[in-house]
Amino acid sequence: MEFAVCYDHSGLNLAWSIFVDITAFFALMAPLAMARLIEISREDAGAELQLA
16 A cells, blocks of 8 residues: 655755754754853853962
8 A cells, every 4th residue: 555745755855854953953052052161161260260
């Protein structure tokens, strides 16, 4: 029994879909990573001030 498929199975569509998924993931994760790096840098700066 065959099922109707409404989209193309070409490699270009698959590559485009993967690219969009990865781009969306990085777009969502970048602000969180930047916030974490800022938090770490502030902790390091605070530790240096306490030692001085």
